[in-house]
Amino acid sequence: MTKLVPFLSRYWWHSNRSRHEVIARVYAPLIENSISEHKELIEAAGAEHLIRKDGWVEAFRSNGVRDVEFVEAERLAREYGISYTRLDKAELAQTEPHLSRDFIGGLKWNDPWSVLDPHGLTAAYLKYFESLGGRFVIGDATTLVPRSSGAGWQVKTDDGPVEGKDVVVALGPWSEEVTRKLGYRFLLGVKRGYHMHYAPAGKARLNNWMMDKERGYFLAPMNKGIRLTTGAEFAYRDAPKSPVQIDRAERVARTIFPLAERLDAEPWMGARPCTPDMMPIIGKAPRHQGMWLAFGHAHHGLTLGPVTGRLIAEAMTGEKPFLDMTAYRPERFNP
Ligand SMILES: Cc1cc2nc3c(=O)[nH]c(=O)nc-3n(C[C@H](O)[C@H](O)[C@H](O)COP(=O)(O)OP(=O)(O)OC[C@H]3O[C@@H](n4cnc5c(N)ncnc54)[C@H](O)[C@@H]3O)c2cc1C
Structure with missing residues (x-):
């Protein structure tokens, strides 16, 4: 358990009442927009039958x-x-x-709304994504490397190598297995x-x-x-x-x-992926072009998936994000 001490001691420090109140205030906009962002996807994915809206x-x-x-x-x-x-x-x-x-x-x-079958909901979202032309492949994210020619990234998958200009690291508790190799330290617990x-x-x-x-x-x-x-x-x-x-x-x-x-x-x-300051990491990787980070959502990963996806998409395409993302920036752990 000694390896958990650095994470736990910082987590405990942030759980002090006055510090936690500050965290709650900057976290609130994510929660406030969680239902409206799910709502659009629920409708588009035809998943209303999986949702209850009665608290x-x-x-x-x-x-x-x-x-x-x-x-x-x-x-x-x-x-x-x-x-x-x-x-x-x-x-x-x-x-x-x-x-x-x-x-x-x-x-x-x-x-609050609740989900009668969380896996069913994510499967419905995946089907919707594919109906828009998205492709789902399984690969090993630890094989992620910069593309050999030109900017961008490459990863090995069951369908062969996949390349892209941008990559989003959204591996929950496993995210540091990719980011640590690139020199980042987030101290996830x-x-x-x-x-x-x-x-x-x-x-x-x-x-x-x-x-x-x-x-x-x-x-x-x-x-x-x-x-x-x-x-x-x-x-x-x-x-x-x-x-x-x-x-x-x-x-x-x-x-x-x-x-x-x-x-x-x-x-x-x-395993709920937790950051020491109880807020998720959402934003551009500080030292790598075309890399975006979206993890550390602790107790609210399902709740905050769509709002996080929208923020990352807006930042990636150069639009003004619909919420101030400053509090979630990766630089707070990796200046
Ligand atoms: C008991 C319990 C109850 C919960 N209840 C709620 C709730 O009511 N509401 C809520 O919003 N949240 C809830 N959560 C929290 C929620 O489950 C997490 O916040 C959420 O799963 C985090 O989502 P994620 O996509 O970041 O990570 P994950 O869901 O953990 O997804 C990470 C994915 O990365 C994959 N992966 C790992 N390594 C690699 C690799 N090398 N290559 C490729 N893929 C890899 C994993 O297989 C996994 O599929 C609960 C959690 C627990 C444990």
């Missing part, structure tokens, strides 16, 4: 936590214009009749997380994406079943899976909602 719920077990969260929700509503609804015990029970009565109330965040799908027991129904705030896990009604998602595990990206979190969260989740059998052979694990 999500945080449920509280104790009056103390509920009161603090209600005050915080009011602050967020005032500062960021976010819409929320307070739910008392009876209202929460009415919203989620099959949830145990351990909860004394909740908060419904009204604005990962927060790993797990999920598992369950059948509901009997006729039990979960109506909302729901977080058990004081126990730190999520239950969500997905196309594949009820998805239990864990919080963050700080570990090496490639370390073997450790199913401790999912087992613990499952034990708690079974006490609050009638879950039946597991539907996946083993828990899915992903």
Whole structure:
């Protein structure tokens, strides 16, 4: 774990309340535009059936936590214009009749959209991309080299070498495997997380994406079943899976909602690509012509994919980006 110390110490430094508030303010424009940018793609890709537009719920077990969260929700509503609804015990029970009565109330965040099948959505986007003439090939990004003649880049793929004037490095937690060779250092870390799908027991129904705030896990009604998602595990990206979190969260989740059998052979694990200052890296590579960087989106990679794509496309084609990209520039780690 000692190799994680440089990342973790900087991450911890940025998590200080006043520093984090500054980060939240410069991060907010990305989030504010996330739905509108997805919306256009969802419509173009014919993927409306994969989307729900009715927010999500945080449920509280104790009056103390509920009161603090209600005050915080009011602050967020005032500062960021976010819409929320307070739910008392009876209202929460009415919203989620099959949830145990351990909860004394909740908060419904009204604005967010959710995806019933994230892989289905990205597959629909890919189909749309191909319908516009785009080509999808699989290759090894670590073979990326400058083109032997003229400006641009070349990479080896299953379909042979592919060349281009510009290249976008968008490899999530693997991005440094390409950028480090070119002399950059971003000090990425990962927060790993797990999920598992369950059948509901009997006729039990979960109506909302729901977080058990004081126990730190999520239950969500997905196309594949009820998805239990864990919080963050700080570990090496490639370390073997450790199913401790999912087992613990499952034990708690079974006490609050009638879950039946597991539907996946083993828990899915992903790695959220995190930068030390909690903001993504979006922009031109400081020392290489025709190279663009788009990674480090942590908990919001799916949410921020389209807004990031638009910013990179605008910067690449010389248009004025529709948002100020200064805060996301790669130079903050590589002056
Ligand atoms: C449990 C969990 C829950 C999450 N929930 C949400 C959520 O609700 N909403 C949200 O927005 N985000 C969520 N995230 C975060 C989200 O998954 C990430 O932010 C997102 O995947 C990052 O996207 P990316 O495209 O940058 O990287 P990735 O999705 O990791 O994609 C990187 C790709 O690069 C490929 N690759 C690696 N090396 C090479 C190579 N040498 N050559 C070619 N390709 C290579 C990998 O195979 C991979 O396909 C969650 C993450 C976890 C773990």
